[in-house]
Amino acid sequence: MTAPAERSHAGESPSSRWGRRGTAGATIAARLDFENVSRAFDGVTAVNDVSLSVEPGEVLCLLGHSGCGKTTLLRIAAGVERQTSGRVLINEREVAGPSVFQPPERRGVGLMFQDYALFPHLTIGENVAFGLTHLGRQDARETALRALDRVGLKSYVDDYPHALSGGEQQRVALARAIAPRPGVLLMDEPFSGLDRRLRDAVRDETLSVLRETRATCMLVTHDPEEAMRMGDRIALMRKGRLVQLGSADDLYNHPVDLFAARFFSELEDLEASAGDGEVETVFGRFPASGIARGQAVDVCVRPQGILLGEPGEGIAGRVTRRRFLGEVDLVEVAVSGRDRPLQARLRDGGRFAVGMDVGVRLDPRDVLAFERERD
Structure with missing residues (x-):
């Protein structure tokens, strides 16, 4: 269920309600390593031989569909789940392995849950100070106040979680996670409960806080746009395995397979x-690195790479449908030899009317070819 929209004031943007940027305390970032980590539940493999390093101060997004193993991997890093095999290291110190298993409180990690997991019987200040057991009561409260001030909720210190909106609860959970200044911060889909209008602002401010604290961060998400906005690198997972690791540019422009491209x-x-x-299509020939003659291939094109022009400028087609989507128009074009129309996304789609004859070309940058996977 989507959380209620955050309380607002006339003329005020969601980001303006956060504290002043640059005031979050810095931490000493740690390196996080997974070495051949696997996890099985009742004989079903959830994480399959994953090796992965998160550099100090890096924001790494674990991306994938539900059930791909990304949350299990995060829980293994936190110490709330134990791997079946492999090792976990923080700053090259083994915290989980065949003969070692340190509990979460001894790993120097912060964990931010998807449902925020705030204690309803504690005040906001007490929630944020909950993990500051190494400090005295007064020092813990002052530390909690500083963290709440950074997320713009210092005045709510004596309120209870039920009095806050979903966006405000998310900010309290973030304040609680950064208050102990962990070397590694683990975040499990922290924005999934927010409405779309609020989500963008909260993500941007959260990223700003992460940069200020300099903590190493591993963030789980199923949203590719979120991963591209938040992550220095993205680790794409499928069925418990690591499919591709790299920057947003790497994964978008150089996907390793059809699954990665479709994501x-x-x-x-x-x-x-x-x-x-190269590959040959009805629209012409297109370069295809690594493809050999006679191979079975999967070839596809992104909708924005379908270009429409005057008849004769490419393959003959006819517009069968047009829908205005705001920033772009979705234009369906019937092309001879295809059972289904192509769906093009065009910024100038308004000039194409249903029934109009057009020429159809493809932008080579948006044509992707992969060797066909065996079942």
């Missing part, structure tokens, strides 16, 4: 045959 964009499938380093 970041809608795709239109194309009939094609393979040549040496």
Whole structure:
């Protein structure tokens, strides 16, 4: 269920209610390593031989569909889940392995849950100070107040969680996570309960806080746009395995397989045959690195790579439908030899009316070719 929208004042943006940027206390960032980590539940593998390093101060997004193992991997890092095999290291010190298992409180990690997990019987200040057991009561309260001030909720210190909106509860959970200044901060889909209008502002401010604290962060998400906005690198997972690791640019422009390509964009499938380093389609030939003649291939094009022009400028087509989507128009075009129309996303789509004859071309930058996977 989506949380209630955050309380607002006339003319005030969601980001203006946060504290002043640059005031979050810095921590000493730690390095987090997974070495051949696997986890099985009743014989079903949730994480399968994952090796991964998160550099000090880096924001790494674990991305994938529900059930791909990303949250299990995060829980293994936190120490609330124990791996079946492999090792976890923080600053090259083994915290979980065949003969070692340190509990969460001894790992120097902060954990921010998807449902925020605030204690309803504690005040906001007491929630944030909950993990500051190494400090005296007064010092813990002052530390909690500083963290709450950074997220713009210092005045709520004596209120209780039920009095806050979903966005405010998220900010309290963030304040609680950063208050102990952990070397590693683990975040499990922290924005999934927020409405779309609020989510963008909260993500941007959260990223600002992460940069200020300099903590190493591993963030779980199923939203590719969120991963691209938040992460220095993205680790894409599928069925418990690491599919691809790299920057947003790497994963979008150089996907390793069709699954990775589809995760970041809608795709239109194309009939094609393979040549040496190229594929041939009804729209012409396109370069395809690593493809050999005669291979079975999957070829597709992103909707924004479908270009419409005057008849004769490419393959003949006819507009069968147009829908205005705000920033772009979704234009369906019937092309001879295809059972289904192509769906193009066009910024100038308003000039194409239903029934109009057009020429259809493809932008080579948006044509992707992969060797067909075996079942």
